[in-house]
Amino acid sequence: MCGILGLLLHDSNIDAAPEIFEGLQLLQHRGQDACGIITCGPGGRFYQCKANGMVRDVFDANSISRLVGGMGVGHVRYPTAGSFNNAEAQPFYVNSPYGICFAHNGNLINTASLIQFMDEEAHRHINTASDSELLLNIFAHNLQQTGKFRINEEDIFTALGTMVTQVKGAYACVAMLAGFGIIAFRDPHGIRPVGIASRQSGSGKDYIMASESVVADAGGFTDWEDVKPGEAIIITRNGVTRRQISPPATFAPDIFEFVYLARPDSVIDGVSVYRSRMSMGDALADKVKKVLDEAGITVDVVIPVPDTSRVAALNLAQKLGLPYREGFVKNRYVGRTFIMPGQQMRKKNVRKKLNAMALEFADKNVLIVDDSIVRGTTSKEIIQMAKDVGAKKVIVASCAPPIRHPNVYGIDMPSRTELVAYNRDEKAIAKEIGADLAIFQTLPDLEDSVRQWNPKITSFDCSVFNGEYVTGGIDEEYFRHIDSIRADNVRGKLQLNTADINGKDTKEAQNYTNSSTPVTGTDDTVGLHNTFTSYTPK
Ligand SMILES: O=P(O)(O)OC[C@H]1O[C@H](OP(=O)(O)OP(=O)(O)O)[C@H](O)[C@@H]1O
Ligand SMILES: NC(=O)CC[C@H](N)C(=O)O
Ligand SMILES: [Mg+2]
Numbered sequence: 001m002c003g004i005l006g007l008l009l010h011d012s013n014i015d016a017a018p019e020i021f022e023g024l025q026l027l028q029h030r031g032q033d034a035c036g037i038i039t040c041g042p043g044g045r046f047y048q049c050k051a052n053g054m055v056r057d058v059f060d061a062n063s064i065s066r067l068v069g070g071m072g073v074g075h076v077r078y079p080t081a082g083s084f085n086n087a088e089a090q091p092f093y094v095n096s097p098y099g100i101c102f103a104h105n106g107n108l109i110n111t112a113s114l115i116q117f118m119d120e121e122a123h124r125h126i127n128t129a130s131d132s133e134l135l136l137n138i139f140a141h142n143l144q145q146t147g148k149f150r151i152n153e154e155d156i157f158t159a160l161g162t163m164v165t166q167v168k169g170a171y172a173c174v175a176m177l178a179g180f181g182i183i184a185f186r187d188p189h190g191i192r193p194v195g196i197a198s199r200q201s202g203s204g205k206d207y208i209m210a211s212e213s214v215v216a217d218a219g220g221f222t223d224w225e226d227v228k229p230g231e232a233i234i235i236t237r238n239g240v241t242r243r244q245i246s247p248p249a250t251f252a253p254d255i256f257e258f259v260y261l262a263r264p265d266s267v268i269d270g271v272s273v274y275r276s277r278m279s280m281g282d283a284l285a286d287k288v289k290k291v292l293d294e295a296g297i298t299v300d301v302v303i304p305v306p307d308t309s310r311v312a313a314l315n316l317a318q319k320l321g322l323p324y325r326e327g328f329v330k331n332r333y334v335g336r337t338f339i340m341p342g343q344q345m346r347k348k349n350v351r352k353k354l355n356a357m358a359l360e361f362a363d364k365n366v367l368i369v370d371d372s373i374v375r376g377t378t379s380k381e382i383i384q385m386a387k388d389v390g391a392k393k394v395i396v397a398s399c400a401p402p403i404r405h406p407n408v409y410g411i412d413m414p415s416r417t418e419l420v421a422y423n424r425d426e427k428a429i430a431k432e433i434g435a436d437l438a439i440f441q442t443l444p445d446l447e448d449s450v451r452q453w454n455p456k457i458t459s460f461d462c463s464v465f466n467g468e469y470v471t472g473g474i475d476e477e478y479f480r481h482i483d484s485i486r487a488d489n490v491r492g493k494l495q496l497n498t499a500d501i502n503g504k505d506t507k508e509a510q511n512y513t514n515s516s517t518p519v520t521g522t523d524d525t526v527g528l529h530n531t532f533t534s535y536t537p538k
Helices: 017-026 061-065 111-122 131-144 153-166 213-218 256-261 273-295 310-320 343-353 377-388 426-433 443-451 476-486 488-502 507-514
Strands: 003-008 034-040 046-052 071-077 092-094 100-108 169-177 181-186 195-201 204-210 222-226 231-236 239-244 301-304 328-330 354-356 365-370 393-398 437-440
Touching: 003 017, 003 100, 003 169, 003 181, 003 231, 017 034, 017 061, 017 071, 017 213, 071 100, 071 169, 071 181, 092 131, 100 131, 111 131, 131 153, 131 169, 153 181, 153 231, 153 239, 181 204, 195 213, 204 213, 204 231, 213 222, 256 273, 256 443, 273 310, 273 365, 273 393, 273 437, 273 443, 301 310, 310 365, 343 354, 343 377, 354 377, 365 377, 377 393, 377 426, 426 437
Parallel strands: 301 365, 365 393, 393 437
Antiparallel strands: 003 071, 003 204, 034 046, 034 071, 092 100, 100 169, 169 181, 181 231, 195 204, 195 222, 231 239, 328 354
16 A cells, blocks of 8 residues: 655646655655655656655655656555565666656566566566566566557557556556656556546646545645546646556455545545545444443443544444543654554554553543454554553454455555454454454445445455455465565565665665666666566466
């Protein structure tokens, strides 16, 4: 669930970078590990700055001032493939054909066959373990097939149309062609979000493409429109061209965007995330009432787990006629815990981030509401905190059903065994996290909470709840494979190996990527054969 952004200003003499920087800050909740911006200046020359770190750490006034040009793309990264090293920060760049930059949100599931294709047919070198670099090179290869000196929109649609038949998985992308324009496209199932908006600028229009509408709102852009599943939109200074690049497929946006990933003030696929979370709270209230009545437990107070669950918890409390209290105070300088790399870091940060106020817990039966319980890291810590400050009974309610299946479409939940609900029923989950009772939303109620705001969405990707993967192509062997390369207990080791391979995870590399330099002619990466750790289907 990275954040992607593209901006094309009508007046090419105005630099796009300051506004892309601001937009990326608004998308920070989608990825905290790395970020980057590439702009296109006079003569089609690219300028880039990317590195590991949050947006405010990677960029300063100096680096932004060196990102020249009236159009550009940006990215905030939350890795789901490859490693955490600098070399995999996005946007990615290839010089041939024409100069292309690329920012990707999602995750591909057929990387092994794509790597083989790159090696044996396209003869393109992939220098990282990132699926996004691979996706860019597939697109570049297809564009190369036109063999043209100069291309047009039709050629781009054709290249993307071929790409759709080659890659499997989730991809919402923003690309930029040197001196040409910016492109947004979405996979045939529309699993990850991306939309476009415009604003008047002199005699023409500025255009923005972003993962979430909040970026457009903040920049004064209007007419936000979601890119349709399987659609590509090309924006040049001559205007907007759009095309369906894939045959119709089941539209299945990831429901977890509404549960946790997106900001509440965004509207995704016609649904206000805020409204959907209110509905989740309402629906959960009914379930909570039923379970509490059956168990003969009365609750004194409802307490949300900041930040994401607040909206739902307030509605739930109102519906049950219970007091809503902010019993956990959040340190505003600590980011999201779930998207941090490594279990140790996540665990440590829950305590750093949240503090329980005894006066809201002591001698009370408390109902703690969270949007989701994934690894149980947050629940375990906060339940203990609540008990430490004198809570009598701690009941936990989750706006999402138990998560028992890995995510393969751009959320870092690769390993079943890390999921607290794996092989556990609700009673066993409660025991594991130390709660007196754990209450979960049902999947139909969760789906209704979102769908009621846009009945045109007939299905969602709910794979983490029901194990049904809309793209197909996921089997036991695939799970074993991602488990073996991405589970928390093996990842540290693999990161080291990947850093060695790329020769980029050094102080030197940090300096290189941190400076805003023209892209052309500065590639110092080591020339090695494709070095992915790959999955070979039977
Ligand atoms: O069971 P877990 O593995 O702990 O994951 C679930 C928790 O992580 C997320 O919070 P996070 O701190 O990332 O972000 P937030 O501040 O937006 O709630 C989510 O909102 C849950 O609180
Ligand atoms: N969360 C995402 O969208 C990740 C994008 C890409 N798979 C990466 O790991 O960089
Ligand atoms: Mg949370």
